[in-house]
Amino acid sequence: MFVGGEVLQAWWHWAQAIIPEPERESGLRELKQFLSAFTELSPLDITLRRFRPQIRLKLPLADLQERWQRRWQERVPLQYLIGTVHWHDLELVVTPSVLIPRPETEELLEVVAATVPPWQQQGHWLDLGTGSGAIAIGLARLFAAAQVHAVDCSPEALEVTRINIEKYALGDRVHCYVGSWFTPLTHLQGQVQGIVSNPPYIPTRLVATLQPEVQYHEPPLALDGGADGLQAIRQIVETAPEYLQPQGWLFMELMATQGEAVAALAMATQAYERVEILHDLSGHDRFLLAQAV
Numbered sequence: 001m002f003v004g005g006e007v008l009q010a011w012w013h014w015a016q017a018i019i020p021e022p023e024r025e026s027g028l029r030e031l032k033q034f035l036s037a038f039t040e041l042s043p044l045d046i047t048l049r050r051f052r053p054q055i056r057l058k059l060p061l062a063d064l065q066e067r068w069q070r071r072w073q074e075r076v077p078l079q080y081l082i083g084t085v086h087w088h089d090l091e092l093v094v095t096p097s098v099l100i101p102r103p104e105t106e107e108l109l110e111v112v113a114a115t116v117p118p119w120q121q122q123g124h125w126l127d128l129g130t131g132s133g134a135i136a137i138g139l140a141r142l143f144a145a146a147q148v149h150a151v152d153c154s155p156e157a158l159e160v161t162r163i164n165i166e167k168y169a170l171g172d173r174v175h176c177y178v179g180s181w182f183t184p185l186t187h188l189q190g191q192v193q194g195i196v197s198n199p200p201y202i203p204t205r206l207v208a209t210l211q212p213e214v215q216y217h218e219p220p221l222a223l224d225g226g227a228d229g230l231q232a233i234r235q236i237v238e239t240a241p242e243y244l245q246p247q248g249w250l251f252m253e254l255m256a257t258q259g260e261a262v263a264a265l266a267m268a269t270q271a272y273e274r275v276e277i278l279h280d281l282s283g284h285d286r287f288l289l290a291q292a293v
């Protein structure tokens with residue numbers, strides 16, 4: 001369907017006007033992204049208001065209006081309204097059943113790529129708590145000879161994972177399992193080269209302090225890490241050695257305040273010969289790197 005340039009211009013003025021004043025700058029960036037996702041206009045066309053006489057729309061203008069209103073009235077994250085997110089070198093489908101993958105997790109993948117020597121970039125790799133499949137798909141593309149096993153306890157999340165796996169034609173190398181952490185993977189005990197996970201790590205009491213976009217719209221299962229935030233992390237750190245080959249790797253994303261506690265958990269197992277907490281680009285403790293004995 002098409003819309004006249006002048007009609008879209010008028011829509012643009014309305015859409016700008018409903019952005020709350022304190023969020024004007026970021027809201028305008030989002031508006032450009034939003035409009036370019038549903039039209040053939042590039043963000044530059046939009047910045048320069050190069051609205052042609054007739055512009056093709058992917059949705060009726062009334063639907064765009066309704067979605068843009070939900071962005072500000074209900075604080076629905078932009079990525080859920082658009083239905084996709086650019087993450088690492090991927091464009092992933094996202095729905096409210098999955099966490100919107102974050103820039104820190106792109107860094108996690110970079111840490112994996114920079115750490116694992118070529119001889120270990122094959123065999124079985126796990127993504128525990130896969131959500132959109134971001135880590136699993138990223139891993140499979142980095143390590144072309146690896147088989148990646150992606151686990152999530154949410155069947156709705158795994159429907160999205162599967163869509164993304166198909167999008168990148170990785171069905172022969174990325175395998176999905178419904179279940180809790182290692183439970184569906186017992187056939188891989190002792191055979192895994194590496195585990196990468198971004199588990200839920202927010203302490204329960206802090207979930208209610210998160211920004212409304214996260215608190216009300218992202219899946220609670222993806223956020224809530226139990227009373228101390230370490231429930232999932234503890235389980236993964238303690239069980240991983242049963243699955244890893246000698247010298248196998250565990251990489252995990254953490255909350256900035258959890259580095260010391262997580263390093264202590266890993267060392268207490270005596271199952272890792274190397275345990276490090278790495279910083280993210282903002283200088284916060286963010287990643288566990290552990291190598292099995």
Ligand SMILES: C[S@@+](CC[C@H](N)C(=O)[O-])C[C@H]1O[C@@H](n2cnc3c(N)ncnc32)[C@H](O)[C@@H]1O
Pocket residue numbers: 098099100101102105128129130131132133134135151152153154157179180181198199200201219221222223232
């Ligand atoms: C923080 S999200 C990470 C999603 C994705 N890996 C990413 O980085 O964008 C945590 C994921 O763990 C999943 N999860 C929570 N508890 C789980 C459990 N007991 N077993 C398996 N997955 C679980 C959630 O459904 C969610 O998809």
